[in-house]
Amino acid sequence: MVRLPLTAEEVERGQRLGAMLRRARGRRSMLEIALEAQVSPETLRKIESGRVATPAFQTIAAIADVLGLSLDEVWAGISQPESIAAPA
Template identity: 60%
Template sequence: MVRVPLTAEEIKRGQELGAALRVARGARTMVDVALCAGVSVETLRKIETGRSPSPEFFTILRICAELGLSMDSFRRPFGDAPPESALAS
């Protein structure tokens, strides 16, 4: 299977998602959040560092639920700053 390369906009969006999740995680360890969310630590690490710019929807749903984030907090036009509510924990 050949994957279509991601656009710069898609890569940026993945990096922004990762940064917002990292901020929301706060002092909690990556291991704690990953285990409680039911995802691997490596998956969470890739998402937080932007190395997985298009993660599976249900993976993000589980991580957001564990961090107390609403999926609505990530609905925004491309290029806009993340909403305050997505970064507050």
């Protein structure tokens, strides 16, 4: 199966997702969150850095759960430009 290149919108959404997860993680270590979410620390690092712009739904759901984020919050945060999505 050939994967099509990501659109600019998908790349931006992935970057917003990564930024949101980093903010929600706060001072907790990446390793701690990854272990609790049962994903590899490398996967979490790639998502947080925006290198994986379209992670699997189950992966995001698990990470969001560990971070105390609802999927509605995640969707709202990644669907809007950073200036609107960032908490005041």
